[in-house]
Amino acid sequence: MELFQYTAHEIADKIKAKEISSVEATKAVLSRIDAVEDKVESYVTVLPEHALAQAEEMDKKIAAGEATGPLAGVPMALKDNLCTKDILTTCSSKMLYNFKPPYNATVTEKLKNADTVLVGKVNMDEFAMGSSTENSYFKKTKNPYDITKVPGGSSGGSAACVSADEAYFALGSDTGGSIRQPAALCGCVGMKPTYGSVSRYGLVAFASSLDQIGPLTKDVRDCAAVLDTIMGHDPKDSTSVNIDHGNLLSALTGDIRGLKIGLPQEYMGAGISSDVMSAVMGAVDNMRGLGAEAQEMHLPLNEYALPAYYMISSAEASSNLARYDGVKYGFRAEHFDGLVDMYCQTRSEGFGAEVKRRIMIGTYALSSGYYDAYYKKAQQVRTLIMQDFQKAFETYDVLVTPATPTTAFGIGEKTDNPLEMYMADICTVSVNIGGLPALVLPCGYDAAGLPIGIQIIGKPFGEAQVLNAAYALEQTITKVRPTL
Amino acid sequence: MAITKEQVLHVAKLARLNLTDEETERLRGDMENIIGFADKLNELDTEGVVPTAHAIPMQNAFREDVVIPSYDREAILQNAPDRDEEAFVVPKVVE
Numbered sequence: 053m054e055l056f057q058y059t060a061h062e063i064a065d066k067i068k069a070k071e072i073s074s075v076e077a078t079k080a081v082l083s084r085i086d087a088v089e090d091k092v093e094s095y096v097t098v099l100p101e102h103a104l105a106q107a108e109e110m111d112k113k114i115a116a117g118e119a120t121g122p123l124a125g126v127p128m129a130l131k132d133n134l135c136t137k138d139i140l141t142t143c144s145s146k147m148l149y150n151f152k153p154p155y156n157a158t159v160t161e162k163l164k165n166a167d168t169v170l171v172g173k174v175n176m177d178e179f180a181m182g183s184s185t186e187n188s189y190f191k192k193t194k195n196p197y198d199i200t201k202v203p204g205g206s207s208g209g210s211a212a213c214v215s216a217d218e219a220y221f222a223l224g225s226d227t228g229g230s231i232r233q234p235a236a237l238c239g240c241v242g243m244k245p246t247y248g249s250v251s252r253y254g255l256v257a258f259a260s261s262l263d264q265i266g267p268l269t270k271d272v273r274d275c276a277a278v279l280d281t282i283m284g285h286d287p288k289d290s291t292s293v294n295i296d297h298g299n300l301l302s303a304l305t306g307d308i309r310g311l312k313i314g315l316p317q318e319y320m321g322a323g324i325s326s327d328v329m330s331a332v333m334g335a336v337d338n339m340r341g342l343g344a345e346a347q348e349m350h351l352p353l354n355e356y357a358l359p360a361y362y363m364i365s366s367a368e369a370s371s372n373l374a375r376y377d378g379v380k381y382g383f384r385a386e387h388f389d390g391l392v393d394m395y396c397q398t399r400s401e402g403f404g405a406e407v408k409r410r411i412m413i414g415t416y417a418l419s420s421g422y423y424d425a426y427y428k429k430a431q432q433v434r435t436l437i438m439q440d441f442q443k444a445f446e447t448y449d450v451l452v453t454p455a456t457p458t459t460a461f462g463i464g465e466k467t468d469n470p471l472e473m474y475m476a477d478i479c480t481v482s483v484n485i486g487g488l489p490a491l492v493l494p495c496g497y498d499a500a501g502l503p504i505g506i507q508i509i510g511k512p513f514g515e516a517q518v519l520n521a522a523y524a525l526e527q528t529i530t531k532v533r534p535t536l
Numbered sequence: 537m538a539i540t541k542e543q544v545l546h547v548a549k550l551a552r553l554n555l556t557d558e559e560t561e562r563l564r565g566d567m568e569n570i571i572g573f574a575d576k577l578n579e580l581d582t583e584g585v586v587p588t589a590h591a592i593p594m595q596n597a598f599r600e601d602v603v604i605p606s607y608d609r610e611a612i613l614q615n616a617p618d619r620d621e622e623a624f625v626v627p628k629v630v631e
Binding site for chain 2: 247291353358380393434
């Protein structure tokens, strides 16, 4: 086995046991990037000197017994909407093509304090708007299992780099499925934790009532280790919750006897491919075999989640993206006529087509005469959808659904039809509406060898139960690596 | 749900976007489709339902009213498209 193929916890153990150094692990990842990056194109910025210098420092700390955490010395990547001090943070947009933040995001700081090594910043749909990473201003990331297919999105770079062994783990952000959908299409583990459990300070905002940061990893144990590192209250994010999240790594017992699983039928009907359905139901049978009780049930309002999501997220995006005006940072148009036209020209040249579409939809939904009909209506529907979930969790511990309706689709296949692209998130958006934790892991492969993801949804702050269910299921699945 | 070219241009003005004719027409169609899709929400009776702004109960997050260190002026100005020694520079606003 090659050094870059190990999971984060395996490589951390080797570093801890002094079998290898953090510098060696970092070099292994950097040469892997050299070898496959022209095919996968998951990175916007690779930081070889920075990474090697950091790794050297970590080796010293480890030798001195000062770095003992579960991720000490491990090379990783960050989605390019997470602020990194003095390191490009572009959101894969022309608007921020030259932006070097003067500060670190809280998650960047926490991972640094956990003695990890930042290898680079990874590609995404522009401002996290999209489901295929085709909306990046810079490049189109490919699916490591088949480079004619998309990696999913918006955290497509995070998923592809982990799947292609170009980093031991990555962080992404998830507003409507942007961690879980690419994790499913690229065959890795991805989790969106409960709203409020990870600080968003330094995450470039898309839709503030839905955005949440989370890990993309090679297995469930790594997912728990990264969450243990990044979760927690932060005074710099007024939506961050001040509770004790416990230790998630120690929750992985693999014992799911008596676990009550709900199977919402609304996620399993028309539009879900038969390959996906049979892999998901096979996984459910495996969980039954481990002593879980799974039962069909209903979440009747699920079909309203996607339209509600597009109204709420676009409205919040139009407000959040009003700050890009060419004054304080980023791109400014060259030719304009006066101040207001400078704003308009800068925004017209700096934003791509999908971002403009969302800003237009959102501005419309918030504009005079339409606010009640669209934005307020969507927020009321949100209340009803949350009540649906609350009722379900009176009976069930977790809910299990497919992660995506199909396996990875072709590059260019859905770019002409925005609504068809939005349907790629049909299994994931309701979780953001409800603020719930949900994890995706691979549960099989289709006839073409493309990964199929299964989603496990938990109660608010029920991360431990979700991770343990995933951990138990993971032991029953044979993982197939991509060949690059 | 019909959306007119005038409506698109009005919204673009609110959003501070200059659209080409081609963009205007394409966005008109996209907005019709996507907002038409959202009209599905009208199937649900939401009379008296309290809107949800955040998925978890939120209260004001207060902090002590004390001065804490802020950023150096230079750190904040380093990304400016146009600047002088101490300020952002924009086109003249008042003639």
